[in-house]
Amino acid sequence: MVLTDTHTHLYYETDIEKRDALIQRCLDKNIDRLFLPNVDSASVAQVFALVDAFPNNCFAMLGLHPCDVKADWETELGLIMAAKADHKIYAIGEIGIDLYWDKTTLPEQQKAFKKQIQWAKDLDLPINIHCRDAFDEVYAILLEENDEKLRGIFHCFGGTLEQAEKLIALRFYLGIGGVVTYKNAGLDKIVEQIALNHIVLETDSPYLTPVPYRGKPNESSYLVYVAQKIADLHQVSLEELATITTENSFKIFGV
Template identity: 70%
Template sequence: MVLTDTHTHLYYETIADKRAALVQRCIDNDINRLFLPNVDAESVPLVYDLVKAYPELCYPMLGLHPCSVKADWEQELAAIKAAHQQNKIYAIGEIGIDLYWDKTFLTEQVEAFRQQINWAKSLKLPIVIHCRDAFNEVYEVLQQERDEDLRGIFHCFSGNLEQAKQVIDLGFYLGIGGVVTYKNAGLDKVVSEIDLKHIVLETDSPYLTPVPFRGKPNESSYLIYIAQKVADLHQTGVEEVAFITTQNSRQVFGI
């Protein structure tokens, strides 16, 4: 069985022994593919350090997180693009719009999002979208940019069934994480209605820890609990969920 964590910030752990233990717990739980999004220029070296340490497990992505979009966002994005010249990447992400924390730079977030979509298209790469309290804003940009090269993952999807269908209609996969295990979130009802061919799994570690560890730091090895919950919702085995969602990840990332 091979499970794929399509979105993890495991690189935030920089202490070698602790990082090695996190990786070993992944291997012990059959999580053998880890996709790493940076968030800003400063986090790029952390991503590549982890990739260098575990090249058989880790795959880098690059992008400017919407919460990192400030007045100097163009310089930040230029630095991130420069890093790409030296290193292979598998997606542009995570990118998007976040109106939960701060609406000050909405105009800049939209422009940064749009520029990075076009960057991805030029590289024939998928995008990994961060969307928080901004579904309509994100969807509007995607509709405007829609063409045969626009594809990717709606990371940490937590919307309703109608929104899920809109995402799927755009040709995107739904990134399903720990929220699906939360009793009152409602995502379980949505996921039970969505064919597994439209789903990839993720942890977003160290955030959004699944039950039974909710309230503690998340880690990629906990993906097994997300996979089991999805399996239960679809009344199938975790092996089938692992196979289908990993195949989906191969489809979107090309590896």
């Protein structure tokens, strides 16, 4: 059995011993594949350091997080794009629109999102989308940019069944994480109606910790609780759930 965490910021742990212990706990639970999105130019080196330390388990994504889109976003994005020369990357992300923290930067976020979608298309890579309080804005751009090259993961999906169907129709997979284990979130009712061939697993570690560790820092080894919850919702074994979702990740990332 192989489980895949398609979205983790495990590299935020800078203590080497603690970081290596986090990885070992993943491997002990068959979580052998970890996809790492940076958030800004400063975090690129952290991502690459973890990839270099665990090349068989860690895979890089590069992008400018919407919360880091400031007045100088074009310069910042240029630094991130230049870093691609140093390592192989498997997606552009996490990118998108976030209107939870700051609505005033929406025009810049939209421009940055579109530019990074074009970058992904030029490189023939999937995108990993961050969307918070901005589904309509994100979806409008996806419709505008829709073609045979547009594909990827809608990270941390927490929307309605109708929204899920709209994304699936655009060839996007839904990233499901710890929120599916929260009693009153309602995401479990949506996920049980979505075929497993449209779902990938993620933690967004160190955020969105699943039950039974909710309230504590998340880590990728906790992916097993997300996986078991989804397996239960679909009445399949954990092994079958792992096989399907990991195969989905192969289709997306090509590795």
